[in-house]
Amino acid sequence: MATENIQAAPGAARYELTEAAYIDDKLLVAGQQIEYAGMPGYHMVPLNDAAKAMFKKHGKEFVDPILALTAIN
Numbered sequence: 001m002a003t004e005n006i007q008a009a010p011g012a013a014r015y016e017l018t019e020a021a022y023i024d025d026k027l028l029v030a031g032q033q034i035e036y037a038g039m040p041g042y043h044m045v046p047l048n049d050a051a052k053a054m055f056k057k058h059g060k061e062f063v064d065p066i067l068a069l070t071a072i073n
Helices: 049-058 065-070
Strands: 014-017 021-023 026-028 033-035 044-046
Touching (some): 014 049
Antiparallel strands (some): 014 033, 014 044, 021 026
8 A cells, every 4th residue: 555645734634545546646546545635535435533524514415426426406
């Protein structure tokens, strides 16, 4: 597992990737732990309270790709 992090602000949300992801011009591998300040994706497992808060803030329609594509506002 790679140890490089995507750096974010202090106290940033921390996630573990469940599949490869291309974030901030870097290809990251499944299982890698990252710090990320953006909207979480379906392939990110929250590891701290900040990450859990981001999932709660953005709701499932933003983190589930199928729901995001079919959400009607």
